[in-house]
Amino acid sequence: MPLPPIDQLLRRWRRRPALPALGLAGALLLGLWPASPGTPDGRHLERILAREFLQVHTRNTPTTYYEGREGPTGFEYELVRRFSASLGVSLALRADHHIASVLEAVRREGDLGAAALPLTPGLDGVIFSRPILELQPVLVYRRGLPPVTGLDRLQGLRLGTLAGAGTDRVLRELKAEHPSLAWEESDDLEAAELLRWVEDGRLDAAVLFEHQFRLNRLFFPGVERGFALGEPLSLAWAFPAEGGLALAQAANRFLAALHDEGELEALVARYFGHDDYLEYVGARTFIQHLHARLPDYTELFREAARQTGFDWKLLAARGYQESHWDPEATSPTGVRGLMMLTLPTAGDLGVSDRLDPAQSIEGGARYLRELKDRLPESITGEDRLFMAMAAYNVGLGHLYDARRITEQRGGDPDRWADVRESLPLLQEREWHSQTRHGYARGGEPVIYVRNIRRYHEILSYVDRSQEQFYLLNARLPEPEESHDAILSVAPGQ
Structure with missing residues (x-):
């Protein structure tokens, strides 16, 4: 089954209201209630502005932050870099986390958790930003198995997912309707490792997010996409609840402006819209x-x-x-x-x-x-x-x-x-x-x-073929630099 193109992902995401009508409780959850740096609710933001840097807790993954060919990169890295600049402060990253430790660090140390976190209402000690990106869980399975097209095809298969990523929550919700559903989960793995486990047979299938599979599928040709699983979740940033609401409010204003200007959509397309540019084209x-x-x-x-x-x-x-x-x-x-x-x-x-x-x-x-x-x-x-x-x-x-x-x-x-x-x-x-x-x-x-x-082998073959053409055909003069011949003879032509 082919993957849905990124424009479908973007269309689904754009249909989400800019500010969900969640009432007072929802406004508090998302940090939308008015607050200014000078109020008790603004004390956290005041400290950040005074020390002139924003401490961000993240994970070292392709969807969050990593050191790329052109320097630090990643979807959430780009977002927090721009957000810190909008506050007029520098960015300090701590990227040695997994999901659970990101949330714990936010509670204990602040300032912000940006690590492909699923928005989780009511989570103790944490408030979340507005939704940033839609996360669609998908089931993938090892190539060679009978096609896994629905939950009924999972009987007898060893299934895995990442703990705390949100996909485990989706599985728990589905288990209420499918009591026989069983899986294993780990908070020590990342998406690429999960896919490797499927490919090498340690798992038969796994549940992760669509964009994670898109970014990694080129490296795991032995893994097939099965089907979308459950309803989409929302990626969001996390803030310490005890720090007040001003920082979350500033983040929401920043994200709303980024969305309205089309910049957020452009970043989604840049980081998640291209997964095949390195493939051999034939x-x-x-x-x-x-x-x-x-x-x-x-x-x-x-x-x-x-x-x-x-x-x-x-x-x-x-x-x-x-x-x-x-x-x-x-x-x-x-x-x-x-x-x-x-x-x-x-x-x-x-x-x-x-x-x-x-x-x-x-x-x-x-x-x-x-x-x-x-x-x-x-x-x-x-x-x-x-x-x-x-x-x-x-x-x-x-x-x-x-x-x-x-x-x-x-x-x-x-x-x-x-x-x-x-x-x-x-x-x-x-x-x-x-x-x-x-x-x-x-x-x-x-x-x-x-x-x-x-490609070098093909070019060398064509070049050798042209040299031989000149050597064997006495009617044509041999070029002065036959090893630098113009490549005009293709194999099989």
């Missing part, structure tokens, strides 16, 4: 682009290769993986250009215009050379190249974290074959909580390097 499409697009940039790749010592076809393969040789490409996270440079990286490289193909290709090649040169001398040969490419995608810090995990698991941190087995573990709390740089979408660099190698 040889036929690649060959079509090879004929239509690559000739415009071949000489630029050759020149960058001469300056940096790489095979120009490897640089071209990277360019295709990054942008499909589209000089105006822009990723969901804001990296741009043919080689998809981040703004800080472009600045460091002296690239003034990321959309200029010549600057992008030259800068991307130099950056790959810098990464390769910075790796430990113990990494040699193709292993060094593959790890440099992985660092280009996920960041050098996360690559080093994966190398340390490889050592812990008894592997060789200088071999790409071992490190690529460890990179996806950066998506699992059990492992990334032990690292310096925390969560990363570690499956991405594995796919990234694999795809570039595939």
Whole structure:
């Protein structure tokens, strides 16, 4: 069954009233009752403004906060960053939490919990903001099992979910109507780990939220989407009840303005509307682009290769993986250009215009050379190249974290074959909580390097085929630089 497109998610979300008519109790719950910093109810906000920073408790996950290719990122990180700026204070993050510890930290320390928290009316010691995003629980199951299309198909299957995430609450509500429904839950796992457990057979099925599955499904091809489960929940921020209402009120004004300006919808689309941009698109499409697009940039790749010592076809393969040789490409996270440079990286490289193909290709090649040169001398040969490419995608810090995990698991941190087995573990709390740089979408660099190698093989095949064409056909002169031949012969054509 196909996943509903993000525009359906957005349409459902937009239908929610801006301020639900919950009466006085609901207004108190959501922090909407008037309060100002100078009143007793505003004392918490007063302290924040006086010390000039907002303390936010969150989780190191792809939907909340993590260290990405272009620096700190994540849907809720972006929201709290903007909120702290609206208050005129800096942002202090503590991201070593799971859901239960976020709420406890909010009660004890304040200021704000932003960690994919389900709005839970009546929760002791906590008040919530207005709803931010709709969370639709879905059931997923291991590929190869008979299709799981309803609760009646769960008989005999081992089912799991995350404790405190809200999906457990949905299951409890459903159990009232389906007494035989049984599941296991954990507050030590995150969504990626839950999906891995399904794929490797430790669970048969799991319940998580739609957006969590969308963000992770590329890395778990052995997991199928089953069906939507129960009614949607609402994601919200949590505040300490004893701190008064002014901070929650300020947050609600901020979120309402973000919604009215269309910025909230844009953030939802940016972080949850793209889940397939790294997928391999197939040889036929690649060959079509090879004929239509690559000739415009071949000489630029050759020149960058001469300056940096790489095979120009490897640089071209990277360019295709990054942008499909589209000089105006822009990723969901804001990296741009043919080689998809981040703004800080472009600045460091002296690239003034990321959309200029010549600057992008030259800068991307130099950056790959810098990464390769910075790796430990113990990494040699193709292993060094593959790890440099992985660092280009996920960041050098996360690559080093994966190398340390490889050592812990008894592997060789200088071999790409071992490190690529460890990179996806950066998506699992059990492992990334032990690292310096925390969560990363570690499956991405594995796919990234694999795809570039595939594209490079095709380019090399085409190039060799053209060389052989000139050598075997005496009627045509052999070019002066046959290894740099224009790629115009496609396999199977």
